[in-house]
Amino acid sequence: MAALSLLAVTLLAGPAALRADPAPRAPGGFEGVASCAGTTCHGRMEADGAVVRQDELMRWQEPSTPGGAHSRAFTVLSYARAKQITATLGLGDPTSAPACLGCHTTPTDGRTGVRFLARDGVGCEACHGPASGWISSHYTVGASHAANVARGMTPLDRPATRAAVCLDCHFGSNKPGQFVTHRMMAAGHPRISFELDLFSTLQQHHDEDADYIQRKGRTDSVRMWAVGQAMAVNRALTLYATPKGTEGAFPEFTFFDCHSCHRRIYDAEDRTRTWESNPGRPIPAGMPPFNDENMILLAAAARVAAPGMAGRLDSDSRAFHAALARDRGAAVAAGGRLASTATALASALSATDGNGDTAFAMVDSIAGPTLAPRFTDYEGSVQGVMAIDTLLNALVKEKRITVGAAAGIRADINRAYAAVKEPNGYRPADFRASLGDAVRSIRALR
Structure with a gap:
């Protein structure tokens, strides 16, 4: 090399x-x-x-x-x-x-x-x-x-700054050569998937020892994860509003959920429904949904760390999905409002203390009765299991859960990863069951 x-x-x-x-x-x-x-x-x-x-x-x-x-x-x-x-x-x-x-x-x-x-x-x-x-x-x-x-x-120690740098390639930007289109994916490019804290851990080449903490402070994994979700929502909607949001007469499909279209087609006497209703998307049946994986996880973070803004986020998210069923102009306008809310949340979450109680509460929020039903699609499920993985690691790092206890929970998380290993083999029921088992085990250790 x-x-x-x-x-x-x-x-x-x-x-x-x-x-x-x-x-x-x-x-x-x-x-x-x-x-x-x-x-x-x-x-x-x-x-x-x-x-x-x-x-x-x-x-x-x-x-x-x-x-x-x-x-x-x-x-x-x-x-x-x-x-x-x-x-x-x-x-x-x-x-x-x-x-x-x-x-x-x-x-x-x-x-x-x-x-x-x-x-x-x-x-x-x-x-x-x-x-x-x-x-x-x-x-x-x-x-x-x-x-x-x-x-x-x-200053990569600042979560919003790090997210902006990473998202340029791991999500896309307006800079030359930094946007993976649907045509690229159709030609064979891998689907883009990213979670700030987990990917940062995989790429970490330094030791977070006493000297590092003195110079830059201790990394707050919960805060890093939450801010990363907010910045990803903002980046998606900001890009969608640019000319990158269209491809000829079509929308740029890279913004939409891949799995909602890439499913088997059946032609039989009885209809076979190949999609699940999603309570977070007020769109007509059969309409391809905007990829809302980061919106779901940001909603979980907001409910815990910025509850005063959680309702605004939910309202803006629903309004954006609804606007997609009208026309591009309405969707861009609604997306702009949601992007602003995501920016405000990034700022609010950057100021929070992601301690162990926060991590436990976010695990509960992700698997709670309001958000769990929204994990109906492949991309959102991938983001969901990465989130639980990140939060479990944060709890271990903060010594709220022992390494041994985490190892036992890891089996459930690995089963959830297996259910989303690749799109054609996605098993939503197995994913939700495995993730639910992992969350119940984490909750029991609180």
Whole structure:
């Protein structure tokens, strides 16, 4: 892999590889993965650093775990599947197609230093921000996180900021090459699915030790999860209101629930109903619903952490679904109101303390009589089991549930994951039963 060869070169070069280029850097420039890979910084083979692990590059490159997914992002563009997708869409070579590079590499707007290589995939600066302003000062004696942020580092410790960065690729944005359309998925691109805290945990390359907590504070997983849901709702509706919301004479179907259309068609003497009524969607029978997975989970969070806004969210959500049955103009207007509510909720949830009691209450809210019936579709069910998984992990981290007790509950969660493993094998009844068992077990430990 290209990044591995860069790491080897930098290891041999030692600290000299970290010195600033003689020529002045452009403001906000991207320096590349190699600029972080010296043995005095993040390129060690052992996690024996005094302040940070210093083996972060090795963990980023780990080939067999989700933690190495970002480093593999460009490599997958050379695989047969990627070539088949771009050939179908007439996009040419996927390793140079703008529609692919916006998310399979670090997006730079051309502001790159001599060490930057697109083939390194989604590198350090894709998340932490262009390093030219802070790379030479962030490791100095007396450096602080606030000073690094002032010089251009992205403050990923802030849930809303992290969500905005992650959603660009894991949901979509208006930036070049950062929106997966229905045509792309029809050509073979995987469906987009994301949950902020769970995915952050999978990509975590640092230890949250005492030093980290002193510099940035302890990560509040419940707050991270809740804010991520609010930001995802806002992002979906904001994008829907742009020209991306349509494709020729059709709506852009990437915004709608895949499983509502991709079901078997029966032609028999007695009709076979292939969909379930959903109390959260006041739409005509048989109408494809807007993908409301994040709306459902945001409603659960709001009922616990921002109860004064929960009613407004429910009202705006129902109004948006109803407007979809009228026309696009009405839907865009209603979506704008719902997006504003989601933004307000993101702000309110960012200020909450996601302690153990909050996590327990959110588990109850997700599985409660009001929201549980809304898990009728594949995408919402996937988001639901990820939410319970995240909240269980938060309870373990806060020592409200022991590791041993969580291991017993994990069997029920794994059964729920199995029920949503892939769309064609989705089993809604099994999903709801397994999730219900997991929630009852968590509730009993409160």
